[in-house]
Amino acid sequence: MFSQIPNIPKFPGNKGPEAFEGEVIHSMDYSKMEPKTAANFVKGKHVAVVGFQKSGMDIAMECSTVNGIERPCTVVVRTLHWNLPDFSPWGFHLGYLYMNRFPELMVHKPGEGLLLSLLATTLSPLRWAFSKFVESYIKRKNRLAQHGMVPEHSFLNDLSSCSLSVLPDGFYDRVEERSIKLIKKVEIVGFCKEGILLKGQAEPIKSDLVILATGFRGIDKLKHIFESPKYQEFIAGIDDSAAVPLYRECIHPGIPQLATIGFSESTTNLYTSEIRCRWLAQLLDGKFKLPSVKMMEKDIAEWDKYKKRYSFNKYYRGSCIAALHVWHNDQLCKDMGWNPKRKKGFWAEWFEPYGPMDYTG
Structure with a gap:
C-alpha cells in the first residue's frame, strides 16, 4: 500500500508545528482511534482541519457532530474539487457517462492512431458537454455557488487525477448551520502560538487542535x-x-x-x-x-x-x-x-x- 507515509507540509524553521501551543496530528493518526476515543479527543476543542478531500470532510463532519455550533470546525481549503453528492447526476448513473468505451473515444489516448486522434478532437464538444452535465448537477445539489465553492477546473480534470470524493450527507447543511466553517482558496504559511498562519492574512486561525488531512507521500x-x-x-x-x-x-x-x-x-x-x-x-x-x-x-x-x-x-x-x-x-x-x-x-x-x-x- 502507498498510503502509510503522511504528507506533512514543510514550513520555515520558526513556523512549524512546534511553534503552536496546541496539538497537530495527521488524519492517519485520527483514523486509528476508536470512534468513542476520537469523539472524546475533539470534544470541547476548536478544531481546524487542513484539506478538503474525503478524510478531511469526514473528520469535519465528526467534529461538528461532537461540538456543534458552540465550537465550529474550521476547514482550510486550498483547492476546490467536484465532490460527488451521489453517483447518479440528474438520474444518469456515472458509469454510463464515464465508465464505458464510448466516453473514452472523446479523450486523446496513449498509443492512439490517427483515426482515434481525429475522433477525440471531433468529439471534444461532447466531452465538454458530459463534464458540464455532471458539474451542473453537483453545483445544484451541493449549492456550490451559494458557498463560493465552484472549482475552476472541470469535472473531467478531477476524474483524470483521481481527485473525486463522495461528499458526506448533510455536509453543506452543517456549513449553513455554522458548525462547519470553510476558509477557501488560501495557502498556509506556517503556525504560530495561537494556530495557523495564512498567506496575506494578519490574523491566524485560532485553534486547539489541527488535523492535517493532507494525504500521503x-x-x-x-x-x-x-x-x-x-x-x-x-x-x-x-x-x-x-x-x-x-x-x-x-x-x-x-x-x-x-x-x-x-x-x-x-x-x-x-x-x-x-x-x-x-x-x-x-x-x-x-x-x-x-x-x-x-x-x-x-x-x-x-x-x-x-x-x-x-x-x-x-x-x-x-x-x-x-x-x-x-x-x-x-x-x-x-x-x-x-x-x-x-x-x-x-x-x-x-x-x-x-x-x-x-x-x-
Missing part, C-alpha cells in the same frame, strides 16, 4: 523500497514534473525484476489492482514477454503526456487511469492474449459500464 513510499539514494532517485524518476515511470503502471523499465501493484489509482483501486496482479502472474509464468526498454519508455512517455493533459494540476506526478480504465485494461488483455472486448453485443460493448465481472474467467 506515495512516491516516497515507492522510493523507500530501496536503501540506496541512487536507486531511490532512479525508480521515482529524475524529472519532478513527470509521472513515476512504470510500464503498464507496474514495471520500471530499468528494474524489470521489480513489480509495483497499488501505486497507480483508479475509481476502484481493488478492481484495478486485481487485473494487474493477473497480468503480472502471467508475465512471471512466461505467457508473454516485456517489450524492449526503449518501447516501454516510449509507452510511459505517452501515458505521462495523457496524464498531464487532463489533470487539473500541471505538476501532477501521481498515476491515475480513472477516465481511461477500459483502454488500460485493453492493453493488459492484449498482452495476456485475451480478447479485450468482454461484453456481448454492440450496445453493451460500447455503452454499458465495464467492471470486475467483465474480466472473470
Whole structure:
C-alpha cells in the first residue's frame, strides 16, 4: 500500500508545528482511534482541519457532530474539487457517462492512431458537454455557488487525477448551520502560538487542535523500497514534473525484476489492482514477454503526456487511469492474449459500464 507515509507540509524553521501551543496530528493518526476515543479527543476543542478531500470532510463532519455550533470546525481549503453528492447526476448513473468505451473515444489516448486522434478532437464538444452535465448537477445539489465553492477546473480534470470524493450527507447543511466553517482558496504559511498562519492574512486561525488531512507521500513510499539514494532517485524518476515511470503502471523499465501493484489509482483501486496482479502472474509464468526498454519508455512517455493533459494540476506526478480504465485494461488483455472486448453485443460493448465481472474467467 502507498498510503502509510503522511504528507506533512514543510514550513520555515520558526513556523512549524512546534511553534503552536496546541496539538497537530495527521488524519492517519485520527483514523486509528476508536470512534468513542476520537469523539472524546475533539470534544470541547476548536478544531481546524487542513484539506478538503474525503478524510478531511469526514473528520469535519465528526467534529461538528461532537461540538456543534458552540465550537465550529474550521476547514482550510486550498483547492476546490467536484465532490460527488451521489453517483447518479440528474438520474444518469456515472458509469454510463464515464465508465464505458464510448466516453473514452472523446479523450486523446496513449498509443492512439490517427483515426482515434481525429475522433477525440471531433468529439471534444461532447466531452465538454458530459463534464458540464455532471458539474451542473453537483453545483445544484451541493449549492456550490451559494458557498463560493465552484472549482475552476472541470469535472473531467478531477476524474483524470483521481481527485473525486463522495461528499458526506448533510455536509453543506452543517456549513449553513455554522458548525462547519470553510476558509477557501488560501495557502498556509506556517503556525504560530495561537494556530495557523495564512498567506496575506494578519490574523491566524485560532485553534486547539489541527488535523492535517493532507494525504500521503506515495512516491516516497515507492522510493523507500530501496536503501540506496541512487536507486531511490532512479525508480521515482529524475524529472519532478513527470509521472513515476512504470510500464503498464507496474514495471520500471530499468528494474524489470521489480513489480509495483497499488501505486497507480483508479475509481476502484481493488478492481484495478486485481487485473494487474493477473497480468503480472502471467508475465512471471512466461505467457508473454516485456517489450524492449526503449518501447516501454516510449509507452510511459505517452501515458505521462495523457496524464498531464487532463489533470487539473500541471505538476501532477501521481498515476491515475480513472477516465481511461477500459483502454488500460485493453492493453493488459492484449498482452495476456485475451480478447479485450468482454461484453456481448454492440450496445453493451460500447455503452454499458465495464467492471470486475467483465474480466472473470
